[in-house]
Amino acid sequence: MDNTLEPNRTRGKIVICLRGQGGRLKKGLEVQRVGGIGLILGNNKLNGNDVPSDPHFIPATGLSYDNVLKLIDYVHSTPNPMAQILPGTTVLKTTPAPYMASFSSRGPNIIDPNILKVSSPNITFETLCRVIMQLIYQK
Numbered sequence: 001m002d003n004t005l006e007p008n009r010t011r012g013k014i015v016i017c018l019r020g021q022g023g024r025l026k027k028g029l030e031v032q033r034v035g036g037i038g039l040i041l042g043n044n045k046l047n048g049n050d051v052p053s054d055p056h057f058i059p060a061t062g063l064s065y066d067n068v069l070k071l072i073d074y075v076h077s078t079p080n081p082m083a084q085i086l087p088g089t090t091v092l093k094t095t096p097a098p099y100m101a102s103f104s105s106r107g108p109n110i111i112d113p114n115i116l117k118v119s120s121p122n123i124t125f126e127t128l129c130r131v132i133m134q135l136i137y138q139k
Helices: 025-035 063-078 125-137
Strands: 012-018 038-042 060-063
Touching: 012 063, 025 038, 025 125, 038 063, 060 063
Parallel strands: 012 038, 038 060
Antiparallel strands: none
């Protein structure tokens, strides 16, 4: 991913990258290196709707495969495409939850019913680990 973008083409712009070859964070660092002001990281077909939450060093967002295809169509449909990345907001009492995290297991624990299984919509593994650590260390 290093040195794959040209500064004169990306400086001051929000850059669309697709998941796949190269690390997700490295893509953001490459955009930052060339002076890009944001990153839209779109899923490839294999990743579908599993949109990760990464600690990028520039404003960034992730898109599902279907949505990134729509965005790419928009970019190609106009001579001056425009985008902005706004801060995230918390939405409470939304039902049903939009999707289940890919790492969430379904059904009872077949090995030992005493082992706690956590299944949660819209949560990444990183977030889950932080929540569990907070619960452990609150005692």
